[in-house]
Amino acid sequence: MAAPSASMDNNNQSHPKLSKTEKKFLRKQIKARHTLLRHEGIESVSHVTESLVVANGGLGNGVSRTQLLRVLERCGSVEALLMLPNKPYSFVRYRTKEESKKAYVTLNGKEMVDDLGQNITLYLNFVEKVHWEDLRPPVLPPGLMIVEEIVSPEDEKMLLESIDWTDNSFGQNGLPDICNSLLEKCLKGGHIKYIPDQLTINQYEPGQGIPPHIDTHSAFENEIISLSLGAEIVMDFKHPDGCTVSVMLPQRSLLVMTGESRYLWTHGITPRKFDVIQASEGQKSGIITSDAGNLTLNKRGVRTSFTFRKVRRTPCDCSYPLVCDSQSCHQNEAFPSFPENDKEALELEREYVHRVYEEIAEHFSSTRHTPWPQIGAFLKALPKGSIVADIGCGNGKYLGLNKEIYMIGCDRSQNLVEICGERQFEAFVCDALAVPLRSETCDACISIAVIHHFATAERRLATLQELARLLRPGGKALIYVWAMEQEYNKQKSKYLRGSRDSEEKEEHLNSGVLASGLFGEQNPGTSSHNSVCSISATNDLKDGGCNANGVINSKLPVHTNRTSFHSQDVLVPWHLKRDPMRDKHAEPLKLTPDLGVPHDPSPVFHRYYHVFCEGELETACRMLNNISIQHSYYDQGNWCVIFKKL
Numbered sequence: 116m117a118a119p120s121a122s123m124d125n126n127n128q129s130h131p132k133l134s135k136t137e138k139k140f141l142r143k144q145i146k147a148r149h150t151l152l153r154h155e156g157i158e159s160v161s162h163v164t165e166s167l168v169v170a171n172g173g174l175g176n177g178v179s180r181t182q183l184l185r186v187l188e189r190c191g192s193v194e195a196l197l198m199l200p201n202k203p204y205s206f207v208r209y210r211t212k213e214e215s216k217k218a219y220v221t222l223n224g225k226e227m228v229d230d231l232g233q234n235i236t237l238y239l240n241f242v243e244k245v246h247w248e249d250l251r252p253p254v255l256p257p258g259l260m261i262v263e264e265i266v267s268p269e270d271e272k273m274l275l276e277s278i279d280w281t282d283n284s285f286g287q288n289g290l291p292d293i294c295n296s297l298l299e300k301c302l303k304g305g306h307i308k309y310i311p312d313q314l315t316i317n318q319y320e321p322g323q324g325i326p327p328h329i330d331t332h333s334a335f336e337n338e339i340i341s342l343s344l345g346a347e348i349v350m351d352f353k354h355p356d357g358c359t360v361s362v363m364l365p366q367r368s369l370l371v372m373t374g375e376s377r378y379l380w381t382h383g384i385t386p387r388k389f390d391v392i393q394a395s396e397g398q399k400s401g402i403i404t405s406d407a408g409n410l411t412l413n414k415r416g417v418r419t420s421f422t423f424r425k426v427r428r429t430p431c432d433c434s435y436p437l438v439c440d441s442q443s444c445h446q447n448e449a450f451p452s453f454p455e456n457d458k459e460a461l462e463l464e465r466e467y468v469h470r471v472y473e474e475i476a477e478h479f480s481s482t483r484h485t486p487w488p489q490i491g492a493f494l495k496a497l498p499k500g501s502i503v504a505d506i507g508c509g510n511g512k513y514l515g516l517n518k519e520i521y522m523i524g525c526d527r528s529q530n531l532v533e534i535c536g537e538r539q540f541e542a543f544v545c546d547a548l549a550v551p552l553r554s555e556t557c558d559a560c561i562s563i564a565v566i567h568h569f570a571t572a573e574r575r576l577a578t579l580q581e582l583a584r585l586l587r588p589g590g591k592a593l594i595y596v597w598a599m600e601q602e603y604n605k606q607k608s609k610y611l612r613g614s615r616d617s618e619e620k621e622e623h624l625n626s627g628v629l630a631s632g633l634f635g636e637q638n639p640g641t642s643s644h645n646s647v648c649s650i651s652a653t654n655d656l657k658d659g660g661c662n663a664n665g666v667i668n669s670k671l672p673v674h675t676n677r678t679s680f681h682s683q684d685v686l687v688p689w690h691l692k693r694d695p696m697r698d699k700h701a702e703p704l705k706l707t708p709d710l711g712v713p714h715d716p717s718p719v720f721h722r723y724y725h726v727f728c729e730g731e732l733e734t735a736c737r738m739l740n741n742i743s744i745q746h747s748y749y750d751q752g753n754w755c756v757i758f759k760k761l
């Protein structure tokens with residue numbers, strides 16, 4: 116169906132001569148325009164140019180290059196078609212404006228069938244220029260190598276036929292003989308330095324994958340090799356700073372991961388039935404994202420991988436301590452094996468951060484009034500008119516601090532955002548991992564007591580990356596996280612010192628002042644936990660409390676408030692006061708009688724924290740390549756960094 120030909124003007128004029136269907140298409144076309152602008156920063160123009168952005172015509176929509184070209188070439192000769200992995204749109208450049216105008220007029224609102232047999236509707240808009248911000252020089256992650264045709268088709272067949280899926284001892288008593296000649300070849304060819312002693316065989320049906328992960332440092336040596344048999348596949352590698360590289364692993368090739376690619380980057384296979392691959396023949400292995408003008412879809416086959424590793428017998432001493440389980444800052448303590456992956460991390464955050472803040476929002480807010488001096492100083496030093504985002508703004512206590520700047524807050528908790536609204540502050544709900552603000556729009560950002568609620572090193576780093584993304588070049592971010600070290604330079608933090616004296620009225624950054632161990636004293640056996648004990652969060656049930664979730668199962672120690680930390684990953688109790696209005700001006704530590712009565716316990720919530728060791732926040736920031744650290748300091752039990760966007 117053809118769209119109206121007069122729809123190039125974008126202002127909301129009425130179009131009296133349009134039919135109902137035409138009006139619907141026009142609306143959708145304008146919507147596509149706005150979405151591209153909002154989400155991708157792609158600006159379309161109202162006059163005719165040679166280039167068009169084709170909404171819905173993208174690899175991310177299941178549209179292949181050949182299919183789209185077929186449609187586009189009906190209107191003229193296509194000079195370039197840019198298709199990026201995972202994007203639901205593409206860019207086309209025609210030779211002349213007449214041709215692009217023809218495409219605009221005839222293809223807008225046109226339906227086509229994608230590679231998966233679904234109908235999609237194209238919406239086209241003119242663009243002035245086509246540029247790819249995220250186009251990176253095509254380099255593989257350091258230490259990664261692909262050796263093509265490492266085995267012959269005959270050996271491939273033999274290897275595949277040798278697999279006995281019912282025999283779980285396969286490969287356990289030394290590697291099967293059939294692998295030996297392959298491994299010797301790898302050794303002779305210099306692809307590996309030692310013979311592995313462990314084999315994992317994985318089979319992937321089309322649609323299956325493996326979540327992004329780093330093979331445990333302490334379990335395996337540096338070299339990890341993986342043989343691809345039966346079919347090719349695309350593997351995604353991701354640097355902690357968010358940089359993703361998709362790599363084609365051809366059939367019968369060997370993937371070698373060492374050094375940075377093995378220790379620091381995650382690898383994974385996205386579960387899907389089609390891969391985005393290089394359209395032209397020729398180069399088989401290697402990076403996919405390099406040439407947006409040359410991508411298409413490739414149907415997956417059944418791939419079987421042989422992954423060989425060498426079991427490690429001594430602790431890992433790699434140069435990536437941030438992600439190394441042999442080198443956690445507190446070596447006497449077992450590295451937390453939980454959460455193990457992104458999914459577990461998200462579940463943990465949902466239950467032990469998001470849900471808890473929703474529940475305790477009002478009470479939490481009532482304990483948060485006084486701005487911290489150094490944070491206030493940072494905000495007050497900003498030039499008049501600065502645009503500042505507070506990521507994780509809580510009840511908004513920093514939002515109105517400097518009347519000369521424009522502040523916008525966001526928080527994961529709807530209830531806290533509502534409290535901001537009641538105070539006439541601008542705030543919205545979002546996750547710090549994905550802030551719906553345009554890149555490079557902020558003169559400054561603050562993130563106070565937020566990042567310690569993310570449950571993996573990768574996720575914490577990703578939040579820092581997100582702050583860096585929001586900053587304009589030259590812009591600054593201030594970050595506070597709770598410190599493992601509550602005693603520093605022989606001084607106990609206020610949190611540890613927390614006592615009943617009148618100073619206690621002063622609130623604390625990260626803890627409920629009301630949540631002292633006193634509650635336990637009043638009710639022996641109900642809620643006083645030893646800090647390093649293995650009491651699981653499921654014990655909350657007995658507390659008449661909250662966070663009843665089996666997932667966390669004995670995996671995280673429950674911290675005792677106002678004591679030192681013994682573990683970096685902990686659950687910190689929050690004793691909810693039911694009526695915050697009543698308690699607002701009460702002596703925080705004075706237990707009101709009804710609180711102490713066993714049959715009316717105040718519910719105890721547990722918030723998940725990853726408390727940072729000295730240097731950890733700074734090390735994480737240093738992993739971002741577009742910032743420089745300006746100041747790194749300790750402030751009352753918190754590690755703090757100010758960085759500047761380059």
Ligand SMILES: O=C(O)CCC(=O)C(=O)O
Pocket residue numbers: 315317325330341342382420422
């Ligand atoms: O299938 C592959 O090539 C990789 C498998 C993998 O990463 C693993 O098992 O740890």
Ligand SMILES: [Fe+2]
Pocket residue numbers: 328329330382
């Ligand atoms: Fe792996």
Ligand SMILES: [Zn+2]
Pocket residue numbers: 332333378431432433434435438439440441
């Ligand atoms: Zn390591």
